[in-house]
Amino acid sequence: MRASHVIAFTKRTLHQFRHDRRTLAFIIVVPLLMILIFGYTFSGEVRHVNVVVVCEDTGLNTTLFPYFPDKNFNLSRSILEQIDTEVLAVTYYSELSTAERAVEEGNAWAVIYFNQNFTNEFAGGISGKNTSANIKLILDGSNPTITAAIMKEIGEAAGRALESAKMKSQSPVSITQDYIYGSADTRFIDYFAPGVMSFAVMMVTTMLTIILFVNERRNGTLHRVLATPAHPVEVVLGYAIAFGIICICQSIVILAAGILIFGIKVVGNLFLAFLVFFLIGTGHQGLGILLSAGAKNELQAIQFIPFIIFPSVLLAGLFWPVESIPAILQPLAYFIPLRYGIDAERGIMVRGWGLEHVWMQICVLAIFAVATIAGSSMLLNKKE
């Protein structure tokens, strides 16, 4: 194998994209548009969620707690005062049953229920009795993003209420939230961006390779190249390196734009992140060559798109975690290389993971890349 042959292919491909400004714009603009549209429409920062509050809390019973500092203390009222009305649009109901019907009929996403002893149970808890205050949520759980938003807002409101009553240290209210990764202000878009970038790398390389190779076959350039001393492995490697470089450049621009425009937070090692993008790119480039053998023209090449996009969008954990897809489909997710890419990029960029956590994903992607490059070289080497 000769490096000069490989470099010749890489150089030619990069030159081609240098001339094709529109394709260059496409591979940058589309992922950014996806981050913008999906990131905000799917984002955890949902707004104006209709909820119904039923508050039976009668406040502090001063005969039970004569020494409580604030005689007019009413915890449910202070929590309700702390709710951000931008996030939750609150309607008050007096009857729990009518409130539940509002959820049943789709007019509200949740009932937030405080029982009549809510404050007393809290007061009991902090006075050493074995009681704890419980906020009961009756949810329409059909949209997990909204559920999460409600949980988050109630939890935060309770936290703020306790803080303003200077009782934070002993708060026995049974909504607690702990963050291991991210923070209270991690937004869906921060979580979503690494996934979209991985997806963009995969889409761009697979589609462009299929189309490039369909053209190589149709224009006769492939025959001409195979009549030169160049070995098919050199053809494939040259292309793979070109696409790896394109993927890294694409990721750098998208990441920079994501940070500048959307304020995406990245905590991990960027070098590792780009290595993963390179592997996603080279692996899918090989896959593209293999698929191109099944297409006679560009129209047929485009027909591959749904087969590539849907499994990756739905099963690779782009929008929702692989754990939450139906159990029957979960085994399929193991066979989707993008899944490992998205896993690794999220781990690296959102959680700040290093090689010790993502080595397995990197190995899978590397094996995928070697396999598709070897496979496509063999395909090109096969003579009619």
Place this chain on the structure above:
Amino acid sequence: MDAIRAERITKKFGDFVALNNVEFRMKKGEILGLLGPNGAGKTTLVKILNGIMKPTSGRVSVLGCDPLERKMRHRIGYMPQETALYLDNTVHENIMFFGELYGLSKDKILKREKELLAFTNLEKWRNVIVANLSGGMRHRLSLACALVHEPELLFLDEPTVGVDPELRTAFWEYFYRMQKDGVSILLTTHYMEEAAKCTMLALMRSGKIIAQGTPADLMAKTSATTLEDVFLKIGKVMER
């Protein structure tokens, strides 16, 4: 010394027999014209001779080597029937690319590029993207790409289709000049007046070579006055 020797070559695509027991020889330094109607098997034969396709059976020797060997490829030049250029790259980038695949140094490629662009009249278009060139210009560039590494043996599949008469004459002058330098050329063509310019002809029909000889020989043998006649007469003999 033979430039090409093909013994009993058969090529099948499924049930279709594209080449049927072809026996074929070409001496070094010849310009051999492969003639025949569409579908006669000319392009398939050329692809087998330059190692892109494998014959189903039979033996091929090109410049004394097996054309499937990559090591001997730099001695061969190939201009396919399709334009076979990278349309989204410039003229210069296409020449550089093929030069590099044939293992030439950058200086050497630049020197050859200058000569070839002068001969094909493409100097002005050096930095233009191929997609923006006319069909004839692409054809000239395709020929330039086949010549960049100064091959000993050239395969030209319909090299002058869509080339204007003036340029066609220029092409032929160049072919003769290369022949003088010892280059062997095998070309396929439909044009009878072009066939007359070849030093040797091979007539193909239905996957077989039905006659081979110099243009004068063939005319004498069939007592025809034009090559067109030769072709028609031999064809009729075949049908009987």
